[in-house]
Amino acid sequence: MKSESAKDVHKLIAWAKLWQAGFIILGVLSLLVGIVTLVALLADMFIKGGPLISWRFFTSFPSRNAEEAGILSAWVGSLLVMFVTALAAIPLGIASGIYLEEYARKNWIADLIEINVANLAGVPSIIYGLLALGLFVYAFHLGDTVLTAGLTLAILVLPVVIVTTREAIRAVPSSIREASYALGSSKWQTIRSHVLPYGMGGILTGVIVALSRAIGETAPLITIGALTFIAFLPDSPVQSQFPYISFAWLMSPFTVLPIQMFNWVSRPQPEFQLNAAAAGVVLVGMTLLVNGLAIYLRYQFRKGIKW
Numbered sequence: 286m287k288s289e290s291a292k293d294v295h296k297l298i299a300w301a302k303l304w305q306a307g308f309i310i311l312g313v314l315s316l317l318v319g320i321v322t323l324v325a326l327l328a329d330m331f332i333k334g335g336p337l338i339s340w341r342f343f344t345s346f347p348s349r350n351a352e353e354a355g356i357l358s359a360w361v362g363s364l365l366v367m368f369v370t371a372l373a374a375i376p377l378g379i380a381s382g383i384y385l386e387e388y389a390r391k392n393w394i395a396d397l398i399e400i401n402v403a404n405l406a407g408v409p410s411i412i413y414g415l416l417a418l419g420l421f422v423y424a425f426h427l428g429d430t431v432l433t434a435g436l437t438l439a440i441l442v443l444p445v446v447i448v449t450t451r452e453a454i455r456a457v458p459s460s461i462r463e464a465s466y467a468l469g470s471s472k473w474q475t476i477r478s479h480v481l482p483y484g485m486g487g488i489l490t491g492v493i494v495a496l497s498r499a500i501g502e503t504a505p506l507i508t509i510g511a512l513t514f515i516a517f518l519p520d521s522p523v524q525s526q527f528p529y530i531s532f533a534w535l536m537s538p539f540t541v542l543p544i545q546m547f548n549w550v551s552r553p554q555p556e557f558q559l560n561a562a563a564a565g566v567v568l569v570g571m572t573l574l575v576n577g578l579a580i581y582l583r584y585q586f587r588k589g590i591k592w
Contacts (some may be wrong), residue, residue, distance in 0.1 A: 334562030346516040351556030356564050358515045359545035369435020370499050375492055378443050382450025406444035413441045414508030422509055429510030432535040437505050442495035449491020453484035489583040493576050500572055503543040513548040515540045542568045
């Protein structure tokens with residue numbers, strides 16, 4: 286009887302190992318399919334659009350002639366919109382995450398807020414565009430401006446920043462808090478001097494994900510009235526006269542790279558398709574640049590922390 290039961294156990298273990306190996310193979314194959322597809326699409330885009338990237342392409346406005354068309358207004362608009370988005374979403378998202386994790390009472394209200402924040406992270410972006418259209422454009426009369434676009438994308442990515450901030454703070458060992466309290470630090474001093482520095486790596490990871498999503502969004506910006514063709518730039522934030530700083534650019538019309546790409550792709554001429562591919566290469570480069578900066582900052586924060 287003992288030998289038969291031992292054989293049954295060995296069979297179960299063998300079947301479990303077989304299923305585990307099969308699941309690993311299936312997971313690797315699924316991962317390879319996604320990676321190969323992504324690499325193929327990026328390679329095709331770089332092959333078609335790479336030769337068109339030049340200084341003229343960056344410094345020219347859109348045109349009815351594909352040979353003369355550029356992305357000056359689009360990439361400037363993308364930078365300005367992302368600047369407003371970062372200024373609005375990052376401080377508010379981090380502050381909200383700190384409050385919900387460290388200060389809010391653990392009751393049904395906090396649970397309800399947590400559930401809603403998590404659900405908002407999965408809401409389609411077009412819904413945020415409709416919300417911004419009713420709130421910022423019609424209620425606050427901000428119009429189809431850079432400020433409206435930045436606030437729209439900030440609302441879009443705010444749940445991501447809040448959720449990742451909470452997770453990063455929650456991952457900080459409680460012993461660090463207890464040691465700080467033992468030395469006489471207040472709650473805010475503990476959070477500012479210990480919890481945030483140790484959790485900043487995870488927080489910046491959430492910021493990377495949020496900004497990467499925001500820079501490629503098109504639907505909410507079209508909903509609020511972003512222009513598909515614009516041949517001028519917003520007012521400069523820096524002026525030669527006092528007070529040397531201008532905020533008039535916040536109320537300027539705008540366009541962004543994804544919308545410019547959408548405009549070119551919708552045209553039947555193959556030359557505009559190549560221009561769209563070149564704009565896609567620039568958009569990928571801008572995304573990698575933003576991500577690289579955030580990753581560098583995260584590395585510096587982690588490097589400065591000694592466990």
